[in-house]
Amino acid sequence: xxxxxxxxxxxxxxxxxxxxxxxxxxxxxxxxxxxxxxxxxxxxxxxxxxxxxxxxxxxxxxxxxxxxxxxxxxxxxxxxxxxxxxxxxxxxxxxxxxxxxxxxxxxxxxxxxxxxxxxxxxxxxxxxxxxxxxxxxxxxxxxxxxxxxxxxxxxxxxxxxxxxxxxxxxxxxxxxxxxxxxxxxxxxxxxxxxxxxxxxxxxxxxxxxxxxxxxxxxxxxxxxxxxxxxxxxxxxxxxxxxxxxxxxxxxxxxxxxxxxxxxxxxxxxxxxxxxxxxxxxxxxxxxxxxxxxxxxxxxxxxxxxxxxxxxxxxxxxxxxxxxxxxxxxxxxxxxxxxxxxxxxxxxxxxxxxxxxxxxxxxxxxxxxxxxxxxxxxxxxxxxxxxxxxxxxxxxxxxxxxxxxxxxxxxxxxxxxxxxxxxxxxxxxxxxxxxxxxxxx
Numbered sequence: 001x002x003x004x005x006x007x008x009x010x011x012x013x014x015x016x017x018x019x020x021x022x023x024x025x026x027x028x029x030x031x032x033x034x035x036x037x038x039x040x041x042x043x044x045x046x047x048x049x050x051x052x053x054x055x056x057x058x059x060x061x062x063x064x065x066x067x068x069x070x071x072x073x074x075x076x077x078x079x080x081x082x083x084x085x086x087x088x089x090x091x092x093x094x095x096x097x098x099x100x101x102x103x104x105x106x107x108x109x110x111x112x113x114x115x116x117x118x119x120x121x122x123x124x125x126x127x128x129x130x131x132x133x134x135x136x137x138x139x140x141x142x143x144x145x146x147x148x149x150x151x152x153x154x155x156x157x158x159x160x161x162x163x164x165x166x167x168x169x170x171x172x173x174x175x176x177x178x179x180x181x182x183x184x185x186x187x188x189x190x191x192x193x194x195x196x197x198x199x200x201x202x203x204x205x206x207x208x209x210x211x212x213x214x215x216x217x218x219x220x221x222x223x224x225x226x227x228x229x230x231x232x233x234x235x236x237x238x239x240x241x242x243x244x245x246x247x248x249x250x251x252x253x254x255x256x257x258x259x260x261x262x263x264x265x266x267x268x269x270x271x272x273x274x275x276x277x278x279x280x281x282x283x284x285x286x287x288x289x290x291x292x293x294x295x296x297x298x299x300x301x302x303x304x305x306x307x308x309x310x311x312x313x314x315x316x317x318x319x320x321x322x323x324x325x326x327x328x329x330x331x332x333x334x335x336x337x338x339x340x341x342x343x344x345x346x347x348x349x350x351x352x353x354x355x356x357x358x359x360x361x362x363x364x365x366x367x368x369x370x371x372x373x374x375x376x377x378x379x380x381x382x383x384x385x386x387x388x389x390x391x392x393x394x395x396x397x398x399x400x401x402x403x404x405x406x407x408x409x410x411x412x413x414x415x416x417x418x419x420x421x422x423x424x425x426x427x428x429x430x431x432x433x434x435x436x437x438x439x440x
Contacts, residue, residue, distance in 0.1 A: 151265030240403025314376030
């Protein structure tokens, strides 16, 4: 079958018995992808039987056909365009993965150099954005600044808003990938009251970001190679994750033909939620709550107690019922970073390492497959690199922009996509007679 296309592979016959009505059989087409479960196309169900499907959270509903990312949670598999996530994280730069997600193939040397050049020379943001940020209170959360500044890009770059023009779509994609590190670093600098650091064209993508984050005009700042490698892996491991909440939000916003910057802003807003992008922040909060290695047994017992609301954050995953493949990659980088920056004696990091040991050995966690996930290790690495907790989700947004952009581009090019319009079960009052105010 053609990559990115659904093909019919059978039919499903549903027998419906609703109320006292006679049973009715409805035949629906079944489609197969290249991997993963087949899907029953229920679009004709209302027309044929007068009923909708009900699936809160969309746990069992396919919203689109996509050729970008494949996940098998039972087997612990994550692939982008057919490439295993570990191979990509071990051998690629983040920009190579961005190119892969956007265009479907890994770039050759010439393609990569041209792509990296485009990204590099779009990293600066319009100077007026400096004044936009100054309208925020100094204590504003960096995510609030990111939501506002990213969505505002549509006010500055009018030559890349026509979503039906392929060249403008490509320019908008390049701009989003290029400017997200700059805007993220600016949000951080603004919260500190430090001057913004402009991007440097002589640095690679991750080194440039770290330089904008930590350099000041007072003295030269040299980016650690270990930190840059770890950041590169973090960006790759968070680049895309199929139809998660924020990606689905980008697609839903895009279905109305909104401009790309507004759609990515919507994705950032969704990612900000603690149930989605804030998990690595929750890991650090948990480590602070535990406080000391000697307190771990108490908190382990609390985690096992169903009546206790305490939960170990950064363990287990909604999709992966096996080991999170991203965590396996990140664990090695975590050890390398901790050794490089010399913070192995940090109380929080000592707690984290002991929790990791217990989770991998304790029968309770092993039986339930509550292994450390990507949020656990990314939180530890961010902590070791002295990145403030409130910026963790901002870095997640910076990484996930690659996936959002790729998914947006794919959706705009898909002739089957229509404006999103979920249905509902109405459970309110039936029709009532209107009563004038004087008689109520």
